[in-house]
Amino acid sequence: KAGVTQTPRYLIKTRGQQVTLSCSPISGHRSVSWYQQTPGQGLQFLFEYFSETQRNKGNFPGRFSGRQFSNSRSEMNVSTLELGDSALYLCASSPGLVGNEQFFGPGTRLTVL
Amino acid sequence: DQQVKQNSPSLSVQEGRISILNCDYTNSMFDYFLWYKKYPAEGPTFLISISSIKDKNEDGRFTVFLNKSAKHLSLHIVPSQPGDSAVYFCAARRVGGGKLIFGQGTELSVKP
Helix, strand or coil: CCCCEEECCEEEECCCCCEEEEEECCCCCCEEEEEEEECCCEEEEEEEEECCEEEEECCCCCCEEEEECCCCCEEEEECCCCHHHCEEEEEEEECCCCCCCCEECCCEEEEEC | CCCEECCCCEEEEECCCCEEEEEEECCCCEEEEEEEEECCCCCCEEEEEEECCCCEEEECCEEEEEECCCCEEEEEECCCCHHHCEEEEEEEEECCCCCEEECCCEEEEEEC
């Protein structure tokens, strides 16, 4: 079974631009969560989607948004990029909503200049 | 508000010795705890977990201990190997499921 895939793997943007990141979960998994990893902050939860509905949301500004499609693939969008948005963005999938274990993708490294 | 804390950003251990990684939490509603391991340029991978009804779970060289009264858990790796060098994250989940809350991570370096 293929693992969680994320595209692109690396991205460089400038302040004020917007970016869309993509995540394909493991086949059969219906829950997708997004995390931001920055040095010293660990993994900060962004949001979780299940069956195309956002189920949980972290403490991030409205510039961060996401969606999930009927095939469980998910995208997250960041508008009006700021320097502090530079981070590794990780996507994780699990079979159901109440999962004990999440399977992570390799992440997208976003650099904002 | 950091509900899950890993107060040691780094740890260095000699090969063959024991590695002990610590994690503290503040929310008594957490009922399930996990440890993830992360190599550079890869996503975290699940290592071991423990339910709040247990105080110990073992899987090969890895053992997780949970002290609910102290709101503390630890991961023991015995014996440590150079391939264990990675960043380790502890995570917690509230009763009823939902999102995982991660700590800041501890970078373990196992020296030959």
